[in-house]
Amino acid sequence: MPEIRLNPITGDWVIIATERAKRPEDFVHKKERKEMPSFVATCPFCPGNEDKTPSETHSIGGENGKWLVRSVPNKFSALSPVGEILKNKTKFKQNISGVGLHEVIIETPLHNMTTALLSLDHIEKILYMYRHRLIAFYEDERIEHVIIFKNHGASAGTSLEHPHSQIVGTPVFPGQVMNRLGEAIRNYYYVDFGECLYCSCLKTELEDKERIIEENDAFVAFIPYAALSPFHIWIFPKTHSASYGLITDREITLLATILKNILLRLYTGLDNPDFNYVVRTLSPRGADAKYFHWYIAIVPRVSQVAGFEMGTGMFINTALPEASAKFLQEIKLPV
């Protein structure tokens, strides 16, 4: 008998289709590994081609004054960085000028590298960069919401193979995020008399244990009880905080460890799958919010969204979350 589970954070039901459940191994899509060079002369993100991107907004260097991680405005920005915000509202047509910030974070000088294989020290630098740009984006008064995300692989929507993340600041607060915030506030104030929904879910996951993949002093990585797809992973900070912008240096070290390990488990166990991850956070200005909790969601692209998901927002997960977690736990990481 299949089971339908509620995700209390998104408010969505997920069908765990145990009848047609696959073994975790069935999601491994062996790919033809093409050997990639570490430098590509035409790649705008490779060192030496810095003039092919708009001027850098920040850079974190290694030795010899060379950059290891750099951020640049997106040349094909979805939003215009300059301009005034103009709002228009007639009854059923409401619009706002497409002003906003959109940057690319180039994660490494090496064209053929992948996050999972970078050193811990290097991943820390990427996470420092996320914090730096997030804070800078929110300093722009026109920005209402900022999202950090990474698309890895063609089926996850990447057009450039050089490792990079993106950060987008919009002049509107997204409806989906508003709905979740509403749910979190309702839970905090009415349902739980002042307990963060995310903290409570995390507590349940830690008690249950069986969906936890990794844990350290500051973070827990787990497959949520109502995971929307196989290997859908959440990384939650243990200490309540509404904004990634306030992450401490010590926490960054611990996040780098857990993020690397999780990506390495996916890389090893699922043969370098395409994936997306997003950092869900509020502004550091509103970081005293007691009801919201920042976190990272990782979604390997091993299944497809079709009419059912579009029309209902419900997902059909053909893997048991507990089995997916066990599979990832048991992967031997290279020492």
Added chain:
Amino acid sequence: MPEIRLNPITGDWVIIATERAKRPEDFVHKKERKEMPSFVATCPFCPGNEDKTPSETHSIGGENGKWLVRSVPNKFSALSPVGEILKNKTKFKQNISGVGLHEVIIETPLHNMTTALLSLDHIEKILYMYRHRLIAFYEDERIEHVIIFKNHGASAGTSLEHPHSQIVGTPVFPGQVMNRLGEAIRNYYYVDFGECLYCSCLKTELEDKERIIEENDAFVAFIPYAALSPFHIWIFPKTHSASYGLITDREITLLATILKNILLRLYTGLDNPDFNYVVRTLSPRGADAKYFHWYIAIVPRVSQVAGFEMGTGMFINTALPEASAKFLQEIKLPV
């Protein structure tokens, strides 16, 4: 300057990325057309193979007692058609047994046919079948919500190429649909003093004219003001009704005409693109609902969802809705 438009029905903002806007022609992905046979011996949906599917639940015939459209339980159903509903709720883990109905509607005996090329008379039969199965599904007291959808082509999630639609009845009401219903009710009762949000949006679209593709006595097909992707199309009934289950025979004739024309415009103009469509409807039992309005949404799969869309629910549409509508209007349909 890009523009951000609000979709009042979903509550989502859409970035109309005019800066990187493509011409409608750029979304045509010329495909290698492989010649398909009209009959495939191993296809469970081809005539003569009726014993390869579970027993038919309904069939609509042509002459000679042969079926033209038939519905059968999905052999790989996401939900179990038999069983009792068991509900479980601990604080942060809530689940319900995966009981529900899931059927396949085989649209034609011909393996190599496509909806756009079927006769009007035949499309009417498919629409009759939708109505019949929707009503039957809602007669099952365990069912809370029913969705009808079609996945056309591999990138839209089809695994079987023989033309078919699907209908799924779930024992839970989807969160996404609940959010939209909430928005519609709020609008109806508080914002507009008793005017259906959908009727009002349709009125605006009809006044604006420029995004209308087709219109007849009972239906309007248009690209919504805040279309989430290029060629995202809505077909709205002009007469207010909350349920497809109450569509009249005359309306079915008119819906067949407009649906065929729209699919034919996509087929001709975009070279048979992969697409999904969904029929969004409430139960015919609750069809006196003044605030909800059933409709069909068609989404050709010409763009990709990535981290930004996942993390915000906002879409980036690289085509101007008015330009997409004009492109589809101007396609010459075969007489």
